[in-house]
Each structure stands twice: as C-alpha cells, then as structure tokens.
Amino acid sequence: MSPEAWQAIALTLRLAAATTVALLLIGTPLAWWLATTRSRWRAAVSAAVALPLVLPPTVLGFYLLVAMGPDGWVGRVTQALGLGTLPFTFIGLLIGSIVFSLPFAVQPVQHAFEAVGRRPMEVAATLRAGPLDAFFSVALPLAWPGLLTAAILCFAHTVGEFGVVLMLGGNIPGVTRVVSTQIYGHVEAMEYAQAHALSALMVGFSFVVLLALALMRRRGSRVMP
C-alpha cells in the first residue's frame, strides 16, 4: 500500500480512538441520566441523542460546518479564543465524529444501566455507599458489558464514517483524509487496485468487530441469569 494509504489508516485509528474515549466520558453520564431520571425532558433528550441515527450525515455535517465556520456561534467563540476556526482540522473532525456516534455510545450503556435496575443501587446505599461511590463500585461494574459494546460500536462507527468527514474535514492528506475519503479519492482517480485494498481492509475490520460483539453477547448471556 502507498504511504498515503498508511497515513490515512493511522489518522483513522487516531480519530476513532479519540472519539471513543471522548464519547465514553460524555455518553456514560448522559446514559445514566436517561436511565434513572423522571424528568419530563427525558423523552426530548432521548430523541435528540438518537437524531444522528436517522439524519443524513450531510445534514449533520452541514450544520456543524455552519456552526463552526467563521460566522457560526462556535466559530466566533473559537476565534475569540484565538483558536481560529475548526473545520478542516483534526479537532473539527473529532467534534463531528463525537456528535455522529453519540447514539452508539449512549444507547448500549443506557440499556445496561436499565437492566441493572435500581435494586443494586438501593442495596449499595443500605451498605453505606454514597451515590458517587455506588455508581463507580456497583453501577459501572455491573454495566460493563454495555460499556464495552458502546466502545466497540463507537470505534467501528467512526472508522466507517464518510459523509460528516467530507462535509467538515474535506480531504486534506495527513490532516483530515481518513480511509473512507482515501478510498473515494482512489475511485475518483480510477485507481481501483488501491481502492480494492483499502475497501477489503474495511470489510475485514468491520466483520471482525461485529463477530467480536456477537461472541461477547453469547458469553454474556451465559453468565447473566
């Protein structure tokens, strides 16, 4: 494979890893809130989190581009802070990826928290664990299959994203050119051999990820009653 291809692969992995870490940090508290709240905003927030599942990535990318652009509200803030504008940078791409994969981080963790239920947290409270203590010592360990699923899905989903990247990052080698846009580039340039190599890699990667998830679920169901 060409050096450009390797560069795209490295960038893709870096983006996916950063997105996964960020989403676990953002998504877990959000999932906990959705799983436990009785607020009347729950349904609205739940729907908003799920939006990226149904919106075309181009719509998402378009709004993010406008918001982060020189005249957008995010863009004004970043410019005022002396950071310039975010589109066509790695950070801009990262933000886009986070929004794009948010439902994949929130939903599995939320379902895992809901499956754990309130009882273990009540038991923890009767054993003198404060709310934060109980969250880390009971809720998180019991919900870990959900967290693992979320991490794998976020990583894989970020690796596979295309529309948001194209809208937001363009196709700058080494900065925003990930595997999916690299393949697009190869096809545009009629370089089918290179496109084949990268595409096959993506198919293999995606299959392994889904296989791992399926195996994990089977083992999980054997352990859990």
Add this chain to the structure above:
Amino acid sequence: MTGEHEPMPQGGADDLGRVAADARTTCAQAGAAALDPPPIEVRLRLARGVFTLDVDLRLPGRGVTVLFGASGSGKTTVLRCVAGLERAPTARIVVGQEVWQDEGRSPAGGCFVPTWRRAVGVVFQEASLFEHLDVRGNLFYGLRRSADALGSQATGWRRWMAARGSADDGARRVLDEAVDLLGIGHLLGRRVQGLSGGERQRVAIARALASRPRLLLLDEPLAALDDARKREILPWLARLRAQAGLPMLYVTHSVDELARLADHVVLLSDGQVQAQGGVGEMSSALSGPLADGDEAGAVIVGRVGARDAHWHLCRIDLDGGHLWLRDVGRALGEAVRLRLPARDLSLTLHEPTHTSIQNHLRGMVRAVAADTHPAQVKVQVAIGADTVLARITRKACAGLALGPGQPVWVQVKSAALVD
C-alpha cells in the same frame, strides 16, 4: 439443623452487639442502650393514588418486631421509609438517639438523612447480592464503608479511599461473627451465581450485619424461597434473633414466620395499624387476621424442665403447668417457644384420664367469640400468665356451658417447638 442453640441473652447484648457498641458509641450511649434501649419511633403519612399510609408506632428497641399484613397493606412501604429508600412527605423516624427523618409537621425545614448515612441493614426479598463480586467481596462491601471502619469524621476523598482499603481488626471481628452466625464460612470464596437461594439469603443477611447496623430490616426474606429452602434458613434466623442483640423489623405475611420469630407484632391493614402488642397477646387474640385463619394458635414461651431418655420426651415448664413433648435435644433450662394450634386444643370440665392425649393444662375461660364458620367458636383460656386459643364447635361450647370465668382443662393434642 444448627444443633447448637445458645441460651437467650439475658442482658440483650451479645458479642456481636458488644463489639459494635464498643467501637461506635460513647460510653453514655452504650450504657443507656444496654439498660433499656430507647424505642424506635416510626410516624409516617403518605398518600399514593387511592392508597394512604398513616402509621404512628413506638416499637421496642430490642427483639424482633413483625409487621404483618396482606399484600398491599403497606408493610413494605413502612420498611422502605425507615430505610430512607422512600421518603414520606410527613414523617418522623427515630432510631436509638438518631433522628433519621423529621419532616412535614411544621412549615420550617425538617431533616432527612439519606439511606447511606443511616446505620441500617436491609435484607430484601430476593437476595440482591452484587453479581460482580464474590461472597467475600459482598461481605466486605458494607464492612469497609460502615461508620466504624471509616471513623465518623471521614468524608469525601478520605472516605472514598478508606472504602477501598483493607478492614481493620475490629471490623474483621464483626465479619467473623456474622459469618459464624449464618454459617457461611465455607462459601467465602464462591461466586454468587453458584449459590442456592437459601445460601444467597444467608450471605445477604451476613452482609447486612457486617455493615454494623443499629437496626436490621427484613422485607419478606423467605417469600421467594420454596418450602425446603425456608426450612433450611429459618433456624439461622431464629439464631440471629437470639444472638445478635439487634432490633429487627421483619415484614411477612406468613403466620409460621411470625410464630417463630416475633417478639412484638404490628398488624397492618390498608395502610393503618389494626393492632399491635406482644406475640403472646397477639397470637391469642380472638379477632383479627391471626385468629381467623386455619393457622391460628397461641405462641407461648416455656423452659425445658426435664428430659426423659426412656420415652424420648422433654418436659416444657409453663407458668401454669407443663407439657411433655418430643425431645429434640434442647438443653435443660433453655427458654423455648411453643406454638399451640387452636384446632389441636380441646376443652373438658374434668381432668381427663384414660386418653392418648398426654398433655393437659388447667385454665380458666376468659372469653368466647364467633369464628369465621358459624359451626365453630374460639375460646380464649388463661393458663397461669399465658393465654391460649382453642377452636371448638359451637355445639360443644353450648353443651359444656362455657363462659368467662369457667374453670376448664385444656387438652393439647399437639404443640410444636418453633425456634
């Protein structure tokens, strides 16, 4: 099954209680607790749809108080409010010297202590063990976080770190006591998924004890178990009652569990307290849910007075007589609980002779009341300081002309030791 019943504690506190008291309280508080534990105050008012709970209870600060009632009577809600898992808008809950909740009676702000700051142990209907920890991990969970292990001043980060450290010697002693009391030493290294229902519940009880509570709450702890598992775990509960020296609130709708464990009984119905009193008084009452069922029967306390090796019998001395029962290996002088089923007692005016029923007691009719079926009546008979309940036919009652003040002989066809 346990084989080794110890005499009931005279002074209230046994080793487990003492360790906890020494480590936890000041001398003044511990001393006061040993003499006469202050009553537990539970005053609650809450409305939920058509259901209204309104109770005002002062419960004994020692022994087992059974909250008895049909499902939907509000007994579990009372327990959850005492634990702080639910918050009644109007409530006053005082345990020992600590006010756990006092709200809603004046417009000024009240106080509500969250569950995790209450020295309360709770055993739920399903054992609710933490599936991600083994048996030892479950036991250590509360032990490490109990106020004594951390020092009452520990807060925030120090508390957090201490909860992850190892337990000190005092805490280990409490754990060992709890493990011995429930007989789960051989299970410590096991994963909780591999335990039977009875074992899980014993671990859950030990886990609650290891957190050194001042009050133990048990919410139908046997209801989810089959009869064999119930029989397996009941002796451990009786042992806990005799040895832990810890006040307990026990929610159940089982007459059998009530007869075995209760010192004090509160009858709940539709969110109201119907009646309450000592187990002897409540189990021999002429009306109410305990008197109406087929399982009606008085619970009285006696003492093993003699053992007859030849006939395999033991003599249980009561205030107003004695009974010979099957010898099940109880020690001489030991206090035992007896249950005399109302349907197994018959009455005669003269001392019975030439009958296969060996046991008869001299008593005096206190009162007669109608039973659920018009053919039957319930007769309350005083035997010394105890009271028993006999269920006989209305025809027999008329034939013997039974009425209050009438001396009678009570024939006891069966009586069971229930602890």
